[in-house]
Amino acid sequence: MQKNTWVLFDLDGTLTRSEEGIWNCARYALERMDRPVPDNETLRKFIGPPLVWSFRNLCGMTEEEALEAQRIYRERYNTVGLLENRVYPGIRNALCRLRKAGAHLGVVTGKPAAPTGRILEHFGLDRFFGKVLCATDNKADKEQMIRAALPEDAAEAWMVGDRKYDMEGGRRAGIHTLGVTYGYGSEAELLEAGAEKLAGSPREIADILCPEAGEVPGAFLSMEGLDGSGKGTQLERLADTLDRYGFEVIRTREPGGTPIGEKIREILLDRENAAMTDETEALLYAAARAQLVREVIRPAVRSGRVILCDRFVDSSAAYQGGGRQMGIEKILEINRPAVDGTMPDLTVYLEIGHRKALERRCAASEPDRLEMEAENFHARVEEGYHRLMEMDPDRFAAVNAEGDREAIAAEIAEKVLARLLEAEH
Numbered sequence: 001m002q003k004n005t006w007v008l009f010d011l012d013g014t015l016t017r018s019e020e021g022i023w024n025c026a027r028y029a030l031e032r033m034d035r036p037v038p039d040n041e042t043l044r045k046f047i048g049p050p051l052v053w054s055f056r057n058l059c060g061m062t063e064e065e066a067l068e069a070q071r072i073y074r075e076r077y078n079t080v081g082l083l084e085n086r087v088y089p090g091i092r093n094a095l096c097r098l099r100k101a102g103a104h105l106g107v108v109t110g111k112p113a114a115p116t117g118r119i120l121e122h123f124g125l126d127r128f129f130g131k132v133l134c135a136t137d138n139k140a141d142k143e144q145m146i147r148a149a150l151p152e153d154a155a156e157a158w159m160v161g162d163r164k165y166d167m168e169g170g171r172r173a174g175i176h177t178l179g180v181t182y183g184y185g186s187e188a189e190l191l192e193a194g195a196e197k198l199a200g201s202p203r204e205i206a207d208i209l210c211p212e213a214g215e216v217p218g219a220f221l222s223m224e225g226l227d228g229s230g231k232g233t234q235l236e237r238l239a240d241t242l243d244r245y246g247f248e249v250i251r252t253r254e255p256g257g258t259p260i261g262e263k264i265r266e267i268l269l270d271r272e273n274a275a276m277t278d279e280t281e282a283l284l285y286a287a288a289r290a291q292l293v294r295e296v297i298r299p300a301v302r303s304g305r306v307i308l309c310d311r312f313v314d315s316s317a318a319y320q321g322g323g324r325q326m327g328i329e330k331i332l333e334i335n336r337p338a339v340d341g342t343m344p345d346l347t348v349y350l351e352i353g354h355r356k357a358l359e360r361r362c363a364a365s366e367p368d369r370l371e372m373e374a375e376n377f378h379a380r381v382e383e384g385y386h387r388l389m390e391m392d393p394d395r396f397a398a399v400n401a402e403g404d405r406e407a408i409a410a411e412i413a414e415k416v417l418a419r420l421l422e423a424e425h
């Protein structure tokens with residue numbers, strides 16, 4: 001990539017997937033004006049062109065009616081619709097790679113400045129972009145905006161977008177064009193409008209524009225807690241939030257997560273294996289972990305993905321070290337060759353008293369072999385987790401898991417996002 005290269009991105013359909021918010025707001029405006037709501041095929045076409053144009057040409061309104069519809073649309077959009085949005089998974093990593101290659105990044109969008117700014121800020125994308133050009137007074141001439149975004153000394157420049165307007169604007173402004181086919185425009189539309197290159201995913205944008213930049217690593221997150229801490233639900237919620245923010249999330253679990261690991265899991269959780277010694281158990285967990293680290297975690301993190309792991313070595317330390325009284329140090333020792341230095345960047349610990357956890361477990365399902373262990377076993381597990389947090393306070397984010405699910409999910413999201421967004425800069 002040449003020095004002083006600029007890469008300009010369209011917003012809707014390229015950086016973010018905004019149909020949920022756009023459709024909800026278009027529907028809302030039409031209903032409020034007592035107009036029929038067109039089919040989904042027609043609603044799809046709202047994404048890209050200026051709103052007034054869409055209300056006139058897709059819904060048969062006069063200029064005056066279209067302006068009124070736009071006013072109502074914006075009323076909802078600026079409060080709710082705006083955040084009914086998702087960053088395409090892989091965008092963050094692509095932006096990191098482009099930046100690593102030395103590219104200057106910008107946004108050129110047909111959206112007005114206020115919502116654009118709020119979306120970029122909400123998703124923590126604002127810090128990537130040196131220039132953000134938005135529509136003014138309903139005018140969204142992409143050629144003009146592209147020209148305005150580029151400094152005079154730009155050596156090479158690309159317009160990346162999902163619709164013909166982006167490709168045509170880029171061509172007229174005399175810069176290179178890259179069409180993305182994961183957005184709202186078809187491959188045929190993009191090629192017809194003169195797209196020089198096509199990318200089928202955010203990852204491919206960086207592969208095409210800066211193949212030499214190499215990978216930017218992702219992150220390794222784990223979640224821990226007593227059985228009954230609500231870990232399953234919270235993992236689900238966190239994975240969705242990270243996906244919404246444009247991370248490529250890979251979920252995995254321990255014991256398991258690989259074909260070999262899942263077989264080991266069956267042995268460990270089988271009630272018939274009551275004769276299993278503590279040492280066997282600890283070594284089996286470590287064996288499954290050794291496989292997971294090498295087969296899944298390392299390759300994923302190396303290639304920019306975010307691993308979200310349901311339990312990791314802390315579970316062994318707390319359950320076998322604390323619960324089975326083998327000693328935390330001894331368990332960490334056993335696990336050293338399995339983990340081989342690969343530790344989570346952040347571990348969310350769902351903090352719940354062992355009695356409360358037991359109450360929840362008994363209400364939920366038939367307990368398995370480990371879950372049937374005596375109450376003081378779980379008291380020792382809880383104590384084990386507390387020791388681990390004292391040993392490595394920076395790695396842990398403890399969240400009180402006894403309250404309301406929504407509030408817990410929000411607190412986890414806040415803590416994890418703060419860490420991930422900070423690591424990007």
Ligand code: TYD
Pocket residue numbers: 227253254255285310311312313315316317319320370371
């Ligand atoms: P869990 O993920 O809670 O399973 P489930 O999906 O059935 O709720 O974990 C299964 C059990 O394995 C749990 O009781 C904790 C235990 N465990 C250990 O004792 N040591 C370990 O190293 C791991 C990973 C889990």
